[in-house]
Amino acid sequence: MTNITLAHGNGGVENNELITNIFYSAFKNEILEKSEDAAVIENGNLAFSTDSFTVSPLFFNGADIGKLAVCGTCNDLAMMGAKPKYLTCSVIIEEGFEVEQLEKIVASMKEELAKNEAIVVSGDTKVVPKGSVDKIFINTTGVGEIQYKGISSNNITTDDMILVSRDIGAHGATIFAAREGMDMSTTLKSDCNSLYPQVKALIDSGVKITALRDATRGGLSAVLNEWAKQSNVCIEVEEDKIPVSDEVKGICEMLGFEASNLANEGTFVLAIAKDDAQKAIDVLKKFPEATNAAIIGKVTDQYEQKVVLNSAWGTKRFLETPTGELLPRIC
C-alpha cells in the first residue's frame, strides 16, 4: 500500500510522477499529453484550464486567495496566447468561516476579473463540517479565446532565447515569511498578478512567441526542465542574469532555499525567437511589474533534455527539477 505524500504536490519530480502514472495513464488523450498550461480545444480557438487554490494563509502581502484564484487560471490561459473570457468559481467553505472574510475574497476576485475583462459565468458553493477543510478552498476554471496560435512548450528550438518577465521567487518567499511569522516591515510581497496585459502587448508588438509558462509551483527550475524535456533540447541559463530581489535573496540565504525553486504567481518564462528577444524585453519593461525582465539564457543541443546553469565564475551545473517536500499550500 502506497500513500500520497506532500512531495506529490510539489510541482516537481514526485508531482509529475503522480500525474503521469495515475491521471495521464487513465485519461490518455492527445490534448492532455501535450502538457501545456491550458488545453487547446475547439479547433485551436479556445484555451481551457483549471486550478484549485488551497493557499495558507488566506491573506498575505500582495494578494489573497481570491486574487490568486483569478490570476492563476487567467494566467494559464494567457500562457497559451489566450484572452481570459469566462471563468467558473467553485468554493468549498468550512462551517463557521466568517462571511466578512468571504466578502473580502470575492471582492479581490471581482477586482482581478475586471483587469482580465473576464466574467464568472458558473459557480458552485459547498459548505463542509468543521475539520473537513481548512477554512476555504477555491477552484477556478477558465475558457479563453486564443489570440496567437501555435504557442507550445513542445516546439522550442535552438532558434529561441529564454527570457523571464521579472525577478523570481517573490510569491514563495512571501508565503514562507508569512507562515513563519517573519517581520513584515520588509517590502517583500507576492508577485501575484494578471499576466494577460503583458502577453497582449507582446502579441501586439509582433514578436515571434514560441512558448510561455508562468513559473508557479516548482518555480523557474520546474519550467525550464519541463521545457527541456518537452521540446527535447538543452537550455543554458546564465545564473547572474536571473533577476532575484534582495528580499528574496535574504530569505533564500537564511533558509537554504534556491530562488529558482520558489513559486511565482505573476512571473513567466518566455521562449522567444532570437531576433525578437530584445524587442520582447523592451515591451515587457514598459510594465511597472516587469522592469526586471531579462534574457537569461539560450537553447542548445549540448545535453539531452537538460538545464545547464552557468555561474559568473565560469562553473557549470545542472539545474534539476525540484524534488521532495517543498512548501505545501503555496497556491
Next chain:
Amino acid sequence: MTNITLAHGNGGVENNELITNIFYSAFKNEILEKSEDAAVIENGNLAFSTDSFTVSPLFFNGADIGKLAVCGTCNDLAMMGAKPKYLTCSVIIEEGFEVEQLEKIVASMKEELAKNEAIVVSGDTKVVPKGSVDKIFINTTGVGEIQYKGISSNNITTDDMILVSRDIGAHGATIFAAREGMDMSTTLKSDCNSLYPQVKALIDSGVKITALRDATRGGLSAVLNEWAKQSNVCIEVEEDKIPVSDEVKGICEMLGFEASNLANEGTFVLAIAKDDAQKAIDVLKKFPEATNAAIIGKVTDQYEQKVVLNSAWGTKRFLETPTGELLPRIC
C-alpha cells in the same frame, strides 16, 4: 460578525441567499443571473459548468466520488441540451491518502467519461497536510456542445407539463444509510448516472423541450421552486404521481425526511410541451434506469411563484424550498 453554517450549503433557501448576496452581487453578469444548470457561452454553441465534490463516504452503494464527479458535471451540461465534450479534473488530496483508492476513483472517472464520450483535457493536483482536507475533494468543470438550443429554466409556461425521469431520492437515502452504518443488504443504491444518453434520445425524438434540471442538492422540491420563481409560474404536482421506491420511502419514514427534499445524482425534472409529454415518457422508459419516468404535474397561474402539492385525498399544500441543515457532504 456572521459565520457560514452548514445550511449555507444545503441547495435550499440559505444556499440561494449566500449565492445571491455574495457571489451574484459581486460577479454580476447576464449569463450568471440566468441561473441555469450550465452557462451558455460562445453565441449559444457551448455550455460551461463547474462542480466540486466532497461526498462522504467516498465509496457508496451504486457509485463513488469519481463517478459522481464525472456524472455531476456532465449532467449539468446535458441539462442545457449539450453533449459533454471536455472536462477538467482538479483534485485536492490529503497527505497519507492511499494511492490504491485514488486509482479506483480515477478508474471510475474513466469509465463514466467513456459513457459520455468526453475527455479530461486539463488537470490540477494539490496535496495538503493532514487535517487540511478530509481525504479527497474533486472539482470537475466541463464544456459541452449544445445540440438543442433554447432550453432554459426561465421559459416555462402553462403550455408545459412537469415530468420526472425516475423514482426520486435514491442518492440522498443511500448516503444517509451509508453514513449511519445502516444495513446494506437492501437493494437501495444511489441513482448516480450519466444523463446525456437520455437527453440525446429526447432530442432525437423531436419532442419540444422547455427546461431540464437534475435534482441534486435540495432534490425535487428545490428544482420545482427554482423553476416557479425563475419562470414566474405556479407548478402543481400530484403527490401520488411522484415515483418513490419502497427503500427510499422506508428511510424517509424512519427518519422523518421528505423524499422530495433528498438529493439525486441521476434523476432529472423536465418541463415538456403538453402535446409531447407522453412521448417524452415513452422515450425515457426505454432506458432501464428510467422505467419509472412519470408526468407528475402541470404549470398553472393559480399562485405566483409557488409549488402546490395535491395529495391523493384532495388536500393541497405548498411544497417549499428546503431549508436548514440538510445532509452536508451529500455530493
